[in-house]
Amino acid sequence: MAGLLRRVAASAAPVGYLSIFFSILTSPAHAASPEINTADTAWMIVATALVLMMTIPGLALFYSGMVRKKNVLATMAQSLAAVTLISILWVAFGYSLCFVGDGPWLGTLDRWFLAGMTMDSVNPAAKTIPEALFMLYQMTFAIITVALVAGSVADRMRFSAYLLFSVAWFIFVYIPLAHWVWGGGFLNSMGVLDFAGGLVVHLSAGTGGLVAAKVMGRRHGYGTENLSPFDLSLAVMGTGLLWVGWFGFNGGSAGAANSRAVMAIIATHLAACSGALTWGAIEWSTRRKPSVLGMISGAVAGLGTITPASGFVAPWHGIVIGIAAGVICYWACTWLKHRFNYDDSLDVFGVHGIGGLTGTLLAGVFATSAIGGTAGLIEGHPQQLLIQLYGVAVTLVWSAGVSFVLLKLVGLFVPLRVSREHELEGLDISQHGEALQ
Numbered sequence: 001m002a003g004l005l006r007r008v009a010a011s012a013a014p015v016g017y018l019s020i021f022f023s024i025l026t027s028p029a030h031a032a033s034p035e036i037n038t039a040d041t042a043w044m045i046v047a048t049a050l051v052l053m054m055t056i057p058g059l060a061l062f063y064s065g066m067v068r069k070k071n072v073l074a075t076m077a078q079s080l081a082a083v084t085l086i087s088i089l090w091v092a093f094g095y096s097l098c099f100v101g102d103g104p105w106l107g108t109l110d111r112w113f114l115a116g117m118t119m120d121s122v123n124p125a126a127k128t129i130p131e132a133l134f135m136l137y138q139m140t141f142a143i144i145t146v147a148l149v150a151g152s153v154a155d156r157m158r159f160s161a162y163l164l165f166s167v168a169w170f171i172f173v174y175i176p177l178a179h180w181v182w183g184g185g186f187l188n189s190m191g192v193l194d195f196a197g198g199l200v201v202h203l204s205a206g207t208g209g210l211v212a213a214k215v216m217g218r219r220h221g222y223g224t225e226n227l228s229p230f231d232l233s234l235a236v237m238g239t240g241l242l243w244v245g246w247f248g249f250n251g252g253s254a255g256a257a258n259s260r261a262v263m264a265i266i267a268t269h270l271a272a273c274s275g276a277l278t279w280g281a282i283e284w285s286t287r288r289k290p291s292v293l294g295m296i297s298g299a300v301a302g303l304g305t306i307t308p309a310s311g312f313v314a315p316w317h318g319i320v321i322g323i324a325a326g327v328i329c330y331w332a333c334t335w336l337k338h339r340f341n342y343d344d345s346l347d348v349f350g351v352h353g354i355g356g357l358t359g360t361l362l363a364g365v366f367a368t369s370a371i372g373g374t375a376g377l378i379e380g381h382p383q384q385l386l387i388q389l390y391g392v393a394v395t396l397v398w399s400a401g402v403s404f405v406l407l408k409l410v411g412l413f414v415p416l417r418v419s420r421e422h423e424l425e426g427l428d429i430s431q432h433g434e435a436l437q
Contacts, residue, residue, distance in 0.1 A: 036130055037256070040255070043257035044129050044256075045133065048248065049248070050247060051137070051144065052140045053245045054245035055143050058238050058242045059144060060076045060080065061237050062234075062238025065230065065233065065235030065236070066232070067230060068227065068228075070426025071154065072230060074432060077159065078147065078159075081166070082143055082147035087143065092112070093112055094139075094142060094170065094175055095114075095135045097175050099135075104186040105176070106175075122134070125183075142170065145201045145204065146205075148202075149166075149169065151346035152206075153213055155227075156220075156423055157212075158415055164413065168406045168409070168410065169406055172402050173204055173402050173406075174204065177395060181391070187390075194308045194391065195309065196250045197253075197307050198355075201356070202304045202356025202359075203356035203357050203360065203392065203396065204395055206348050206349040206351075206354065207349065207395070207399040207400050208400075211400050211403040212407060213343055216417050218342075219345065242303065246268055250267075250311070253310070263315060263371055267314070268318065269318070271321050271325065274302060274325075275301045275322040275326045276295045276296070278325070281326075297333065301326060305322070305329070305358050305362070306318050306321050308363045309321060309360075309362055311371070312367040312376070320366070336350065336354075361385065418430055418431070
């Protein structure tokens with residue numbers, strides 16, 4: 001500072017003052033300070049709104065259109081409850097434990113109820129947007145992950161048990177996984193690739209849902225009665241909202257309004273298209289008719305499968321990954337489900353769990369260094385596929401094991417399942433005292 005003042009005093013020309021001014025602007029101390037970018041901020045506000053839209057009304061419509069009429073409102077209530085409940089828990093401690101601190105297992109509580117957060121503070125994971133916006137964006141991911149699990153136990157889970165399980169699952173499954181993969185935890189340090197939630201969102205929710213379906217048992221009438229959807233038009237509208245919302249889900253995970261976000265959005269859209277076409281083509285060839293339910297299932301399978309790879313692969317890879325999603329998820333929702341005779345009501349494991357697993361592994365195959373900075377198997381880095389496999393194994397074991405324990409613990413306080421009479425009557429009436437006319 002003393003040297004700088006001597007230069008000011010010695011300089012009599014305006015050019016001298018101008019050069020000193022620019023030297024201050026380009027000094028290391030100034031360059032290192034975070035600077036919020038308005039374009040990045042604007043895009044991330046839009047992306048946050050898009051991802052929230054994915055749960056309510058997107059997932060609410062998608063799920064409720066595939067259950068029977070007597071359970072439509074109860075299914076919507078589960079998505080709504082996830083939005084309200086997880087939002088408050090995220091602000092209280094979820095964000096801090098996931099994204100504040102870089103310990104291998106868990107973050108810190110330094111941002112307990114957003115303590116210390118200012119209008120201009122930033123998170124190291126997203127240095128060009130306000131920390132409050134980064135917190136809000138990540139909140140929407142936690143919300144939809146918890147809401148996804150409910151699809152596996154639709155038509156039979158008691159609402160009070162769902163609330164308790166959702167809180168416990170969020171704390172003991174989602175928070176650790178989000179920190180391990182995205183918050184600087186041990187999977188992140190190992191180099192596991194998960195751009196937008198193949199492990200943290202889809203595989204964890206699908207696995208948790210499968211365990212819940214097995215613990216609670218099959219619905220009454222499963223395999224013998226007609227359990228066909230009440231109104232597939234609702235599910236189609238929900239699919240459209242999910243599809244558009246996924247642009248914020250994957251594109252927003254770039255954390256900025258940049259070319260990587262655009263590439264992720266293109267790959268996402270193409271994967272959904274090829275997934276829907278592939279599933280429909282399989283049904284056309286085997287059943288002579290492509291069903292609407294099959295096409296929307298293929299689209300969501302493509303969206304979920306491209307999610308972990310979207311920011312690491314080229315657009316044409318999205319087509320290939322979408323085709324793989326259509327084939328593998330169709331197999332999981334038909335042959336695999338019937339082989340092991342489990343009642344995953346809305347195929348959360350078959351679509352999201354298997355899709356997230358497949359996409360995570362394919363990220364290790366197709367990752368392109370020019371896009372995401374990491375090379376995959378095709379570019380001569382086979383170790384990445386092994387790293388991805390390790391991430392899948394950790395997620396499967398953790399989500400399955402912890403979900404099982406939590407279900408048993410919740411069952412000690414309230415029955416997990418409604419009574420046979422209430423299930424036959426419908427959850428709309430028995431759990432909420434309302435019904436569609």
